Amino acid sequence: MTTQPPLRADAQRNRERMLAAAERVFQAKGAGASLEDVAKEAGVGIGTLYRRFPTREELFAAVFSDKFLAFAERWRAREGELAPDKALRVYLVELIVQTNIYRDLAASVGTVLQSQTPGCDANARVAQQLLHSAKRAGLVRKEVSYDDIVVVITAVCLAAGQGANAKTRIRRLVDLFLGGILRPQAEAV
Template identity: 50%
Template sequence: MTNHGLRADAERNRERILVAAEEAFLERGAGVALEEVARRAKVGIGTLYRRFPTREALLAATSDERFVALAETSRVRAAALGPGDALRQFLEELARNTSLYQSLAASLGTVIQHGTPGCTAITAEGRRLLQGAQDAGIVRADAVFDDIICVVSAIAIAVEKDSAPTTHITHLVDLLLNGLHVR
């Protein structure tokens, strides 16, 4: 992680909060009590809220590196794929990332609006791929990125307790893209 213009002790607290949140979200889901995150990080709840004023801000921060990596991988991979396949790959990866923390999907739309580098990268890449598929005449012109996020959230919710989430995600993304196809 990088320094965010914080004093050294404040930066250490921020990092401890992120590590504790990652562990808690992986173990108990995105709905875990923030008091538990603060306890695990060995900071007061006020310190947690000063750094991350909302649960969604904390979720955005813990997802940041994964979202940056997803966007970068997508951009590289998209060059070798057609616009439809590039959009499909991106949607599947975003749904997989969103289902990493149980219950993250319910707030994905709010989480990605937090302006972290990862959230900004995901939004830009998603819009770029959607526009490319629309320009190629593959995806309906009336589809917007927010629609895609709503459906990706629904897909991630649907597979949260699935024993074969990857297969189910692929199937649901296929259904989504069939619905978005230009007729």
């Protein structure tokens, strides 16, 4: 990610208003909500929104960046609490639950996770460390990569949907995925 010069105070306030507005609009209408609705809610023109966030996925990534930073920090604080295979499972379930907050976001989750915002980068480092630890312990197949994890996160988000049973379905789908990447001698998580 390239380092951007600091924003002017008014531009920073507009950015913060756009992110807060996006959060409200996506919560109310889902990830497919009109970006014009976001701009209107923020009190800015659509051109201002597009100059700051040229794509919908860049707006999603910016909205999630602080959440992902906090999520990654919580995981760094928990380092070593769980066995590597269990840590990977719990991490995946918690991340998917966190990213599954807006209706219709699932199709963009993979792009968001790899968008290189500070939060997405921090989250990727945690995921890569958990995957590395599980591999080093001989619990996960060597060929499994972070990109594979992102694909699975996206697939589970798409399949889980939302609603009362979403968390249970997420856990079950993560368990199915882990059953496929764990080495045969690894215990079930």
